[in-house]
Amino acid sequence: MTVAPPDNDVLWARALVKAHQGTPALRSASIGVREGEILAVTGPSGCGKSTLLDCLSGLTCADEGEIWFNSAPVHTLGRTSRERLRRERFGYVGPEPQLVPELTAAENVALSSLLAGICRKEAVVSAAEWLERLDVADCAKRRPAELRQEQRQRIAVARALAHGPTVVFADEPTAPLYREAQDQVLRMLVTASRSHGITLVLATHDPSVARYADRVAVMTDGRLATPVRARQAMAASTLEEN
Amino acid sequence: MLAYLRLARGYRTLALCRWLLTAAASAAVAALLLRALGLALTSPVPGTATAMRLLWCLPPLAGVGYLAAAWARSVPLQQPERVAGMVAAGAGAGRLRLLLAVEISLACAGGAGLGLLGVLVLRAHLLELVPDGRLDPALGVRAGLPFAATATLLAMVPLLGGLAAAAALRPKELLPQEEAEEPVQRRPSYVYVAAAVLVPAAGAALEISGTDVLWGGLLAITGIGLAVPALLYGAGMVMAWGRPNPVRLLAGRGVQASAWQLGTPLAVFSVVGALGAVVTAKLGLGRSPLLLTETGLVALCVLGALLTRVVELAALRRRTYAPLLRMGAPSALLRRSAALRGGATVAVTLAATGGAAALAAALTPQL
Numbered sequence: 001m002t003v004a005p006p007d008n009d010v011l012w013a014r015a016l017v018k019a020h021q022g023t024p025a026l027r028s029a030s031i032g033v034r035e036g037e038i039l040a041v042t043g044p045s046g047c048g049k050s051t052l053l054d055c056l057s058g059l060t061c062a063d064e065g066e067i068w069f070n071s072a073p074v075h076t077l078g079r080t081s082r083e084r085l086r087r088e089r090f091g092y093v094g095p096e097p098q099l100v101p102e103l104t105a106a107e108n109v110a111l112s113s114l115l116a117g118i119c120r121k122e123a124v125v126s127a128a129e130w131l132e133r134l135d136v137a138d139c140a141k142r143r144p145a146e147l148r149q150e151q152r153q154r155i156a157v158a159r160a161l162a163h164g165p166t167v168v169f170a171d172e173p174t175a176p177l178y179r180e181a182q183d184q185v186l187r188m189l190v191t192a193s194r195s196h197g198i199t200l201v202l203a204t205h206d207p208s209v210a211r212y213a214d215r216v217a218v219m220t221d222g223r224l225a226t227p228v229r230a231r232q233a234m235a236a237s238t239l240e241e242n
Numbered sequence: 243m244l245a246y247l248r249l250a251r252g253y254r255t256l257a258l259c260r261w262l263l264t265a266a267a268s269a270a271v272a273a274l275l276l277r278a279l280g281l282a283l284t285s286p287v288p289g290t291a292t293a294m295r296l297l298w299c300l301p302p303l304a305g306v307g308y309l310a311a312a313w314a315r316s317v318p319l320q321q322p323e324r325v326a327g328m329v330a331a332g333a334g335a336g337r338l339r340l341l342l343a344v345e346i347s348l349a350c351a352g353g354a355g356l357g358l359l360g361v362l363v364l365r366a367h368l369l370e371l372v373p374d375g376r377l378d379p380a381l382g383v384r385a386g387l388p389f390a391a392t393a394t395l396l397a398m399v400p401l402l403g404g405l406a407a408a409a410a411l412r413p414k415e416l417l418p419q420e421e422a423e424e425p426v427q428r429r430p431s432y433v434y435v436a437a438a439v440l441v442p443a444a445g446a447a448l449e450i451s452g453t454d455v456l457w458g459g460l461l462a463i464t465g466i467g468l469a470v471p472a473l474l475y476g477a478g479m480v481m482a483w484g485r486p487n488p489v490r491l492l493a494g495r496g497v498q499a500s501a502w503q504l505g506t507p508l509a510v511f512s513v514v515g516a517l518g519a520v521v522t523a524k525l526g527l528g529r530s531p532l533l534l535t536e537t538g539l540v541a542l543c544v545l546g547a548l549l550t551r552v553v554e555l556a557a558l559r560r561r562t563y564a565p566l567l568r569m570g571a572p573s574a575l576l577r578r579s580a581a582l583r584g585g586a587t588v589a590v591t592l593a594a595t596g597g598a599a600a601l602a603a604a605l606t607p608q609l
Contacts, residue, residue, distance in 0.1 A: 003452035059568065069352035086570025103491070111488060115571050121486040159569075 009197050010035040011056060011167055013152065016065035018051055025051040026062065027222035033167070038190060038200045039227060040210050042221035045112040049203035052219070053169045057090050065228070070166070080219035087115045091160030091198075093189070097152035099144040099159070105151075106131060106140040116163035123162075123223040130158040134188055157189050167199045171206035174204070186212055187242045207237045256553060257321075261349050263546045264309055268340075268399045269360065270539050271302045274388075274532075275395040276361045283385040302536050303402060305543030310346045310403035311410035312507065312547035315605035316554035318343055318416055325416065335413035342411060347404030354399040356394070408500025428502060430472045438472040441465030449605065459520065466598045467513035471505030473590050474498075481586060489575055492566075493582035500555055507548040508591050514544050522607055539544035579589075 006012065011033040018026040025048045026088060033039050041049050044142035055062045058074055059082075067074040074085065086092075091112070099108045106127050113123035131137045134154045144152050153176060160168050170189060190212045193200040210216045216233035220226045228236075277529055278299055282292040318325050328338055430438075435445050442465030447459025475498050482494030518537050525533060 018543070080572065083570040083572055086568075088570075090570070092568055092569070098568065100492075100495075100562055100564070100565060102495040106493060111566075112569055114488045115566075115569060115575075120487070123483065166291070167444070 006032060006033055009068075010070060011066045011201070013052075013056060014066045016052070016055055016062045016067070018048075018060070020051070024222055026055065026065075028065070029106070029219070029222060030065075031056075031217060031224050031227070033199055033201055034215075036197050036199055037214040038193060038202060040097075040205050040213035040214065040216045040230070040233075041157060041203045041224070042210065042216060043203065043205065045146045045205050047219045049205075049219055049224040050171050051113045051222075052224070053092075053171050053201065053203050055094060056169075057169045058085050059186065076126075088117065088163070089166045091155075091163070093156050093160045093164035093168065093170040093173040095172040097144065097149070097176070099152060099154040099155060101144050104141050105136065105147070105155045106141055108144070108155055109162045112159045113163040118163060123142055126162050126164075127158070130162045131155070133159050137174055148175050150178075150185070152218045153177060153181075153185055154188070157192075158184060161196070161198065162194055164196070165198060167201065168193060170200060173202070174206075174209075210234055210237070249504065253461075260313055260546070260550060263542070264313060264346065264349045265356065266354035266405070267302070267306050267309060267546070268350040268368040268403065268413050269357035269538060270535070271299065271306050271398050272357025273356040273361055274299045274302060274536065274539075275398065276358065276392065277381065277532075279379040279387070280361075280383075283388075284383075298533075298536060302539040302543070304400065305540040306337045306350065306384070306399060307402045307406035308510070309543040309546050309550075311406040312348065312434075312550045313346055314342050314407035314410045316550045317411075319554045319586060320557045323463075326385045335416050338416050339408050339411045341412060343404040346407040347400040350475055351400035352404035354396045357399075358396060369381070369560055430475055435472055438465070438469035441468055444466035446601065449601065455602040455605060459601055460517070462601050463513055463520075463598045466516075466594050470509035470512065470590070470594050473594060474505045474508075475501035477586050477590050481582070488571070489572055489579045489582060493586065494577040496559070496562075496579070496583045497586050503552060504555060504587065507544075507551045508587075509594070511544050511548050512591065513593060513599050514540060516602045519599065519602045523602075 009032040012031070014030045016026045016029045017024075029048070029052055031039075031041075033050075035132060036079065043049055051060075054060045056066075058077070058187060062075060065075065069089070070084065074082070077085070099105075100111070103111065106124070109127035109130055110123040113126055118126070128137070128140065131140050136154045136158070138152050139147055139151050139155065144155070147155070147223075150212065153173065157173065160170075173189060174186055177185060186209065189202075190200065192198070202209065210230050210233045213230045215227040216225040216230050218233075266362045275296075278292070278296040281295050285292055325338065328341065333341065361381060363385050442462045445458050445460070445462025445465050448454050449462055450458075478495070478497030478499075478501065481497060482491050486494065511520075517539065522533060522537055559580075563571075566576065567573075
């Protein structure tokens with residue numbers, strides 16, 4: 001029996017199970033992501049956050065369970081439809097910038113729009129705008145190898161946002177950065193998502209990131225706790241520390 | 243040795259093919275060297291003929307060295323997990339270099355051993371390749387093979403292979419790198435572009451005007467080789483010109499990025515091909531099966547090095563495309579871009595080789 005997802009959830013997953021060659025990564029994980037919110041998924045490394053994001057974004061198929069995006073099933077889609085969903089409706093920022101080394105920064109950002117089927121002129125204009133917004137406009141004509149890691153990660157953020165996605169998945173987006181840059185990049189990602197009404201699913205091992213989120217879901221050993229409001233999560237983690 | 247065998251057991255098909263190619267080329271070179279020795283032993287008066295025979299073994303020997311260098315260079319990109327494993331086990335850049343050089347020179351040594359075996363079989367008439375003992379004088383059948391000379395000549399092959407491999411590996415590139423340390427894509431400098439235009443033009447002018455046909459032609463052919471990377475870079479730039487679609491953009495920038503890495507072996511390939519054509523036409527290829535063997539051997543080595551580089555770059559390309567797949571780029575798009583990139587590279591190579599061949603053809607009757 002299929003249960004239709006709640007109407008205000010843009011992305012909804014129920015009882016996801018996924019194993020990597022026999023090692024369980026997700027054990028019946030369920031989650032609902034509301035439209036326009038910033039949801040942090042926290043938990044220690046190895047608890048299944050990346051696998052959850054991979055399943056939600058349609059990169060891999062869960063072994064069991066359902067995923068719904070805008071009230072349409074994702075788990076029944078074929079490979080090409082999932083590819084299309086990824087390039088048109090989703091954005092992704094990974095723990096590594098993962099830019100195409102032979103393309104310039106502007107081309108890397110414009111590529112996501114081009115792949116999403118946006119016309120070339122608009123793609124170039126929006127790439128320039130996003131680079132400007134993320135303070136890396138001066139790197140537009142340079143290739144990733146010539147840039148600092150922080151600049152590269154900003155370009156990766158711009159790439160994830162440039163084609164106007166509905167949901168952006170960020171998997172430890174601050175992992176390669178030093179403390180100060182971590183805050184900056186995260187703040188930019190969050191501000192941009194809020195101002196453009198983009199839903200952001202943020203996976204991180206760092207509980208302090210919760211202060212940027214609307215709701216926080218804690219993940220332990222492949223299971224997700226029900227998301228709580230960020231303020232409660234902050235209070236809970238302060239209590240634990242004390 | 244035991245560790246080496248264990249390594250060889252883990253070879254995949256491609257690595258095995260490369261191993262076999264290196265060993266086969268080494269065997270042929272070893273046989274040629276021993277044949278030169280045999281000729282020297284049986285000829286009544288040692289002189290220029292025997293020395294020339296030995297000197298003619300140098301191009302194939304250089305070919306084996308080039309192949310070994312290409313193999314060594316391909317390891318860090320093609321088998322990164324192996325390099326990472328050895329680094330994790332505590333091997334530094336120096337030891338890694340030594341290990342790879344020894345691995346490659348062992349392949350050469352194996353080949354040289356096979357070459358010796360073949361020569362011994364022919365000498366003992368266990369196998370009649372040519373009837374009536376016509377090969378006997380060349381193999382020095384009547385004289386015994388002196389140990390020192392044989393060992394020296396045979397040792398040349400693995401020694402050269404190992405040295406070439408060690409020289410080709412740059413310690414900095416060998417260790418697993420951060421993305422930041424990846425080589426910045428080089429744009430051809432103006433001096434280089436000027437040289438790539440002027441050298442072939444000057445050579446062709448010399449050849450056509452008839453002032454110095456041979457040197458003019460050779461200069462022009464070498465110049466064309468020099469121009470291949472610049473041509474590739476230019477072709478890539480043209481492909482990604484203006485407001486390209488993703489296929490054109492990826493293909494064009496890909497060609498630009500591989501202009502040096504792929505352009506160099508392609509240039510060697512076209513230059514060696516054209517020069518080989520001139521030389522064999524001048525000396526009469528049909529008259530000497532030995533010369534035919536040597537030319538074929540050099541061609542095989544150059545082709546093997548080129549293919550090694552192509553496979554190495556394909557491995558690099560797969561890593562480049564990982565983020566694209568993550569972004570949901572359709573695989574048909576990636577295939578189309580790969581086809582366009584390959585087509586452009588082949589077109590540039592054909593144009594360069596065609597130009598060099600035309601010059602060679604114009605050169606031949608006048609010699």
